[in-house]
Amino acid sequence: MSRRGRVLGGRYLVLSLVVLAFAAVATPITAQQPPIKIGVAGDLSGAAASIGQAWADAIKMGADEINASGGILGRKVALSIRDTEFKVDVGIREAKDLVLREKVNFLLGGISSGVSLATSTSVSKEYKVIQIASVANTHRQTVELFQRYFFQVVPNTFMEGRAAAQVAAKQQAWKNYYTIGYDYEFGRMQAGAFVETIKKLRPDVKIVGQHWPPVGETDYTPYITSILAAKPDVVYSNLFEAGLGAFVKQALPYGFFQKVKFVSFADVSSMMAVPEMPEGILGYTRGEFYCENLPELKKFTEAFHARYKYYPVSYAVMGYDSLFVLKKAIEQAKSIETDAVIKALEGMTYDSLRGKFTIRASDHQADVPEYVGWTMKDPKYPFVVLKDIVKVPGSQIMLTEDEVKQMRAAATKK
Amino acid sequence: MTFADVVGQFLSGLARAGVLFLIAAGLSFIFGVVKIVNFAHGALYMVGAFLTFSYTKTLGMSFWVAVLLAAVSVAVIGLLMEILIFRRVYGRPVADQLLLTFAMVLIIHDVVRLGYGSNLRSVSRPPLLAGAVFMGDIIFPSYYIFIVVVGVAVLAGFWAFLHKTRLGKTIRAAVGNREMVACLGKPLPWLFTVAFAAGVFVDGLAGAIGAPLGGIRLGMDFDIIILAFATVIVGGFGSLPGTALAAFIIGEAYSFGIWLMPAIALSLPFIIMAAVLIVRPWGLLGRSGGGEL
Numbered sequence: 001m002s003r004r005g006r007v008l009g010g011r012y013l014v015l016s017l018v019v020l021a022f023a024a025v026a027t028p029i030t031a032q033q034p035p036i037k038i039g040v041a042g043d044l045s046g047a048a049a050s051i052g053q054a055w056a057d058a059i060k061m062g063a064d065e066i067n068a069s070g071g072i073l074g075r076k077v078a079l080s081i082r083d084t085e086f087k088v089d090v091g092i093r094e095a096k097d098l099v100l101r102e103k104v105n106f107l108l109g110g111i112s113s114g115v116s117l118a119t120s121t122s123v124s125k126e127y128k129v130i131q132i133a134s135v136a137n138t139h140r141q142t143v144e145l146f147q148r149y150f151f152q153v154v155p156n157t158f159m160e161g162r163a164a165a166q167v168a169a170k171q172q173a174w175k176n177y178y179t180i181g182y183d184y185e186f187g188r189m190q191a192g193a194f195v196e197t198i199k200k201l202r203p204d205v206k207i208v209g210q211h212w213p214p215v216g217e218t219d220y221t222p223y224i225t226s227i228l229a230a231k232p233d234v235v236y237s238n239l240f241e242a243g244l245g246a247f248v249k250q251a252l253p254y255g256f257f258q259k260v261k262f263v264s265f266a267d268v269s270s271m272m273a274v275p276e277m278p279e280g281i282l283g284y285t286r287g288e289f290y291c292e293n294l295p296e297l298k299k300f301t302e303a304f305h306a307r308y309k310y311y312p313v314s315y316a317v318m319g320y321d322s323l324f325v326l327k328k329a330i331e332q333a334k335s336i337e338t339d340a341v342i343k344a345l346e347g348m349t350y351d352s353l354r355g356k357f358t359i360r361a362s363d364h365q366a367d368v369p370e371y372v373g374w375t376m377k378d379p380k381y382p383f384v385v386l387k388d389i390v391k392v393p394g395s396q397i398m399l400t401e402d403e404v405k406q407m408r409a410a411a412t413k414k
Numbered sequence: 415m416t417f418a419d420v421v422g423q424f425l426s427g428l429a430r431a432g433v434l435f436l437i438a439a440g441l442s443f444i445f446g447v448v449k450i451v452n453f454a455h456g457a458l459y460m461v462g463a464f465l466t467f468s469y470t471k472t473l474g475m476s477f478w479v480a481v482l483l484a485a486v487s488v489a490v491i492g493l494l495m496e497i498l499i500f501r502r503v504y505g506r507p508v509a510d511q512l513l514l515t516f517a518m519v520l521i522i523h524d525v526v527r528l529g530y531g532s533n534l535r536s537v538s539r540p541p542l543l544a545g546a547v548f549m550g551d552i553i554f555p556s557y558y559i560f561i562v563v564v565g566v567a568v569l570a571g572f573w574a575f576l577h578k579t580r581l582g583k584t585i586r587a588a589v590g591n592r593e594m595v596a597c598l599g600k601p602l603p604w605l606f607t608v609a610f611a612a613g614v615f616v617d618g619l620a621g622a623i624g625a626p627l628g629g630i631r632l633g634m635d636f637d638i639i640i641l642a643f644a645t646v647i648v649g650g651f652g653s654l655p656g657t658a659l660a661a662f663i664i665g666e667a668y669s670f671g672i673w674l675m676p677a678i679a680l681s682l683p684f685i686i687m688a689a690v691l692i693v694r695p696w697g698l699l700g701r702s703g704g705g706e707l
Contacts, residue, residue: 044532045532046633049532049534049631049632049633050532050533214680216633216637218628218629218637219429219627219628221426221429221430221669222423222427222430222668222673224426225419225422225423225425225669226672226673228553229416229418229419229422229423241534242534245629246629249536249626249628250627253544253545253546253553253555253556253557254555255553272534273534273536273629
């Protein structure tokens with residue numbers, strides 16, 4: 001060997017050893033882990049536009065918070081937000097695109113129960129991608145059309161209808177009911193659950209009529225006059241947002257709210273759409289920021305308001321919860337692998353903005369509460385809020401596992 | 415079911431008819447004269463509503479001034495659209511015209527979204543019209559009386575314009591025989607511009623007057639466009655009395671349908687439309703071979 005070769009060999013050896021040592025130490029810092037992709041598919045336009053927007057805003061804020069504090073399992077969260085326009089065909093198309101082309105690891109959504117149910121059965125189930133719903137709440141998602149990739153952290157239509165009925169049943173003078181609900185999945189299921197429950201609790205109650213206006217109806221006058229003609233004691237409604245606003249506006253000149261009692265959605269999004277909402281209405285909601293006196297909820301509300309300049313509605317609260325529920329499940333499973341995350345989610349107890357809830361393993365429904373109270377003006381806010389709130393706990397309104405089994409069996413028989 | 419109930423339902427139908435007529439009148443008139451199907455019609459209606467919001471809430475004008483100003487503003491927008499864009503496609507195939515007006519819909523929609531965001535807006539009825547008229551058991555909100563009055567005024571106004579003014583008569587002549595009118599030296603393009611602006615004025619007026627009825631939001635253009643077309647088809651393209659009759663029939667059918675036959679109430683306007691198209695394809699008061707204003 002020449003003298004030159006030996007010197008070069010030595011230098012190269014030392015250099016390689018140094019580089020290797022450096023690489024071994026530096027790997028965790030310089031390694032690029034791909035982000036965790038989450039598809040966020042909801043109705044950002046259409047009949048539930050402001051609901052969807054608030055929900056998406058909260059999820060965006062949550063993702064930024066997660067990324068600022070190190071991500072999930074050291075990986076950043078990348079959101080892909082799509083507008084499903086309150087249309088089933090658009091919903092399926094967008095969800096498929098998220099799953100097949102963008103290859104998202106998880107789906108959050110939807111808003112419209114119709115769209116969400118379609119996404120669950122056609123996309124989540126088909127392509128084995130976990131979908132967590134925090135607004136769309138038809139109970140068929142966890143009962144008759146349950147599939148193991150679907151999770152729900154919002155009270156389902158049965159729970160919601162039941163909660164409203166439990167409180168309404170206590171009003172002894174309320175005997176004749178008229179219902180008005182939107183003619184689609186959510187409207188029909190929720191009003192159906194209310195009617196079933198109120199009849200059970202109060203056999204003396206009569207349903208004197210039912211209206212099913214189409215989603216997006218803007219002229220409720222013929223509905224209003226025919227309801228008044230039937231002279232009910234109470235009108236139960238699941239109208240929301242712009243539709244509810246139009247209904248109230250058009251009903252007021254008829255002295256509607258002096259003539260009948262009204263039970264209505266009272267979420268902040270809908271109340272913002274109805275500046276003329278009267279006081280003393282029995283309102284139900286899934287968890288507005290003023291419903292609980294919890295520090296995490298307060299912190300969230302202040303952060304949301306500071307960033308977006310409007311108050312977070314319950315759908316924003318639940319959307320945020322759904323993202324962090326997913327985070328906890330991934331961390332618990334120590335992986336984003338679908339079956340592992342499902343295992344982590346089933347039976348998981350999560351300390352949410354609304355308090356602790358547990359996701360039941362048999363139907364993936366969280367035992368979340370519904371809040372029922374009486375509308376009241378509050379000078380602090382540009383919308384009507386609820387007072388004398390009754391928190392109906394999830395355990396009181398959830399379908400029992402037997403009931404779920406029975407309903408599923410009945411559905412397969414048809 | 416009492417007499418009061420029937421009257422009540424009739425009046426709701428009348429209210430709906432009034433709104434429908436205002437929405438459809440501009441569409442019918444523009445087609446009758448300019449022979450363009452103005453898809454942008456719904457979008458201009460929406461602009462009328464949003465402008466009413468801005469004029470009352472942001473600029474603090476009185477309701478009445480705001481409504482008039484909104485209608486005029488929309489007419490100006492329509493005028494610009496006609497002069498700059500539509501004029502160039504009069505001779506072109508219908509498909510080109512449809513595509514162009516539809517493109518306007520999307521452009522207007524996005525401009526409104528940029529200007530107002532996606533949030534819901536609200537305008538209240540003026541205090542004078544916020545209450546209702548009571549006749550025993552029967553209640554009729556005053557605002558609907560106002561709408562019906564405006565509808566009648568629009569109908570009467572158009573009739574007077576077309577039959578009593580020189581310009582109006584010339585426009586009717588141009589509809590009947592374009593070439594002859596051109597031969598007589600009348601400036602055809604300007605006639606059509608005036609007609610277009612008049613039709614679009616009513617669009618904006620409908621949006622402004624309709625604004626306090628419900629919410630003002632993106633998407634309200636699509637909400638009304640289909641019913642507007644159905645009304646015009648049933649009444650006869652180009653016939654304003656026809657549009658009024660159609661609006662009345664559809665409004666009452668809907669109102670009594672919701673009360674008595676809820677399962678088919680929503681399809682009633684379209685069942686009627688289908689029936690009319692089969693029996694009298696040019697509409698109830700239209701004329702075979704073209705509209706008679």
